[in-house]
Amino acid sequence: MLPRLSDNHVIPEKIFKMKVKCAAQVFSQRVSSTMNFLSSRNIISPDAVDTAFLCQFFDNLFDSLNGSFDKIVDGKKYRTAVKKNSPHHELWDQSLKILSTMRFIDKNGKTTSVPTIRNWISTIKSFQTLYKVLQSVNIRSFLPRHINQDSLENFFGAIRSVGSTNPNCNAFIMAYKTLVLNNLVSPQSPGANCEEDFTEGSLSSFRNLFDKAKHFQTKTSTGINTAADFSETTNQLSLTTAFVQGQTKTFIAGYILKKLNKDLFKNCKYCLSLLCSTVSNDHDHQLISAREYKSSYQSLKYPSLSLKSVVHNIISYVGKKMPVVCHHEHIFYNLCNDVHNIFNFDDILNCPEHHKIFPIKIVEIVVKLMINHYCTEINRILLGKKKVRPNENDPIKKIANAWHLKHSKRKVQGKFNLVT
Ligand SMILES: [Zn+2]
Numbered sequence: 371m372l373p374r375l376s377d378n379h380v381i382p383e384k385i386f387k388m389k390v391k392c393a394a395q396v397f398s399q400r401v402s403s404t405m406n407f408l409s410s411r412n413i414i415s416p417d418a419v420d421t422a423f424l425c426q427f428f429d430n431l432f433d434s435l436n437g438s439f440d441k442i443v444d445g446k447k448y449r450t451a452v453k454k455n456s457p458h459h460e461l462w463d464q465s466l467k468i469l470s471t472m473r474f475i476d477k478n479g480k481t482t483s484v485p486t487i488r489n490w491i492s493t494i495k496s497f498q499t500l501y502k503v504l505q506s507v508n509i510r511s512f513l514p515r516h517i518n519q520d521s522l523e524n525f526f527g528a529i530r531s532v533g534s535t536n537p538n539c540n541a542f543i544m545a546y547k548t549l550v551l552n553n554l555v556s557p558q559s560p561g562a563n564c565e566e567d568f569t570e571g572s573l574s575s576f577r578n579l580f581d582k583a584k585h586f587q588t589k590t591s592t593g594i595n596t597a598a599d600f601s602e603t604t605n606q607l608s609l610t611t612a613f614v615q616g617q618t619k620t621f622i623a624g625y626i627l628k629k630l631n632k633d634l635f636k637n638c639k640y641c642l643s644l645l646c647s648t649v650s651n652d653h654d655h656q657l658i659s660a661r662e663y664k665s666s667y668q669s670l671k672y673p674s675l676s677l678k679s680v681v682h683n684i685i686s687y688v689g690k691k692m693p694v695v696c697h698h699e700h701i702f703y704n705l706c707n708d709v710h711n712i713f714n715f716d717d718i719l720n721c722p723e724h725h726k727i728f729p730i731k732i733v734e735i736v737v738k739l740m741i742n743h744y745c746t747e748i749n750r751i752l753l754g755k756k757k758v759r760p761n762e763n764d765p766i767k768k769i770a771n772a773w774h775l776k777h778s779k780r781k782v783q784g785k786f787n788l789v790t
Contacts, residue, residue, distance in 0.1 A: 371404050375395065399425075402425040405419070431490070433446055435493065435497060437452065437513050439513075451511045452497070452512055528549055620678060622681060626673075627672075634727060634731050635728075640721040641724050646674055683713065684732070687708075688705055688709065688736065693767070701741065709737065747767070753774070758770075
């Protein structure tokens with residue numbers, strides 16, 4: 371009846387005390403309604419009705435502080451935004467009364483006061499105050515989920531995974547930078563939409579931010595503010611975009627350089643001196659430095675300007691060609707040939723030992739990277755993990771998106787059929 375409940379939920383010695391999930395699974399509508407049903411049929415003691423009430427009570431209270439949808443989803447009326455006429459206010463008032471009369475009794479039969487109840491009360495009171503404050507500055511709706519500690523905990527968890535478990539201020543800043551930049555150039559998508567600019571797609575999250583900012587600006591003029599209003603940061607961010615764009619390009623060139631060195635010139639001094647930047651602590655190389663922090667044993671390479679532009683040119687060219695040739699045979703071979711016919715690599719490297727093999731290798735590496743990347747992109751669109759831009763002109767991506775929309779609709783419909 372309750373497949374999710376295990377010993378770890380109910381037997382005191384076995385309960386996972388730090389897992390909120392376990393508590394949430396016990397104090398749930400499902401447990402509550404099952405208990406009510408069983409006690410009404412006299413299968414369990416009729417007293418269970420009170421326990422069922424308690425489960426439902428905490429389920430509602432938990433939902434009311436964890437709302438992440440504007441509208442009611444799955445009949446959870448408390449897991450919504452807090453607004454003027456939302457049911458939260460009544461629930462909170464009632465809950466304060468109930469919680470203030472709750473008592474814990476210890477082994478010796480004495481009444482004790484436990485922090486849990488006190489903290490519930492102060493949390494609810496804080497939310498009530500917060501709502502009043504937000505309303506006074508014309509913010510009429512907010513989602514409690516955005517205020518809870520989860521995001522903060524996740525953030526600290528991520529920081530620890532990058533740096534040390536107990537970072538000092540400096541290490542914290544470095545780890546934060548690494549996370550932000552890593553996020554924009556994640557390994558499976560070293561630059562998303564390639565047809566216009568290799569780095570553009572990795573910035574889509576930033577662009578979404580601008581679009582949202584604009585959206586909220588227009589809303590502000592009608593007098594409605596929302597808690598997610600961040601229009602004042604727009605100007606700052608456009609500077610950041612240019613910066614990140616440059617950093618990403620450099621990073622990708624650095625990645626290619628490292629691979630070339632490993633496969634081809636194996637620390638040949640002549641090659642490295644031509645392809646590496648002499649200034650390693652350059653403004654341009656902050657992303658590489660930030661990444662290096664993550665794995666200090668692995669020394670990354672700092673690409674020179676000429677290498678950077680070669681890599682970028684190949685990427686732009688292959689990115690433009692991909693939608694046209696991706697369904698043809700031998701794309702790797704053909705793309706490599708095309709690139710060799712169009713670009714001239716003669717004056718980049720004149721190392722006597724490697725100058726012949728260098729153009730072949732660099733083209734192979736970049737073309738392979740781009741094909742893999744393109745396939746990943748298409749797969750992500752098919753799975754609905756990535757949305758195509760409204761002005762998308764890549765026919766393959768459009769088809770992939772249409773396929774996804776067609777199949778996802780069917781799923782949603784199935785779900786509704788199940789519910790009703
Ligand atoms: Zn060489």
